[in-house]
Amino acid sequence: MKEPDLKKIRKAMEKELDPKRYEHTLGVAYTAASLAMCYGANLNSALIAGMLHDCAKCLSNEKKISICKKHNLPINPAEEKNPFLLHAKVGSYLASKKYGVTDPDILNAILNHTTGRPDMSLLEKIVWLSDYIEPGRKQAPNLPEIRRIAFEDLDKALIMALENTLSYLKGGNMEIDSMTQKTYDFYKNGGNV
Incomplete structure (x- = not known):
């Protein structure tokens, strides 16, 4: 099984994403690589x-919905109200079909990087957290502390x-995908549902 070419993926992302999203993507990839080295996960998979992880982020909402309908990818009520949330699902699909990713762990890490899910794999947790703590992020509360703790206690x-x-x-009175709440409850309760 041949792994996808990281250099080709990087060039494709530079071309397909807007400059700000591409910089974020590089930050997530490098943060994921650092966490992978820290916790013994597969470095190339993390990269x-x-x-x-955001390969579908710059597609229009209409295009994301169209891809989901064309390829029978389910759309939940939160995604229906907020189609921008579909970028993870569509991104996982594109990673497989367009970029040749066959590793289910990589595909799941892309699929679950917005909401998380209970009982995530190490790679899924790394990518989810990397998206949150990458160096370009500035707004989140307690970010310096979370960045430090990420390298000490991932959970x-x-x-x-x-x-x-x-x-x-x-x-902000925004829609909360039920999976985000389930993910939080799972980890807050020590990995028990």
Whole structure:
């Protein structure tokens, strides 16, 4: 099984993403690589997942919906109201079909990088958290502390970031995908549902 070419993926992302999103993508890939080295995850998988996690982010909402309908990708009620959330699902699909990713762990890391899910793999947690703590992020509360803790206790940092995410969404009276709440509850309860 041949792994996707990281250099080709990087060039494709530079071409397909707007400059700000591309910089964010590089930040996520490098942060994911650093966390992978820290926790013994596959370095190349972390880089590929980080580079592709937002590969569908710059597609129009109409295009994301069209891809989902054309390829029978389910759309939940939160995604229907907020189609920008579909970028993870569509991104995982494109990673497989367009960029040749066959590793289910990489595809799941891309698929779950916005909401998380209970009982994530190490790579899924790394990519989810890297998206939150990458160097270009400036707004999140307690970011310096979460960045530090991410390299000491991945699950603790994950819980802190999920708490902040839920607090932000609730405070802004925004739609909360039920999976984000389930993910938080799972990790807050020590990995028990």
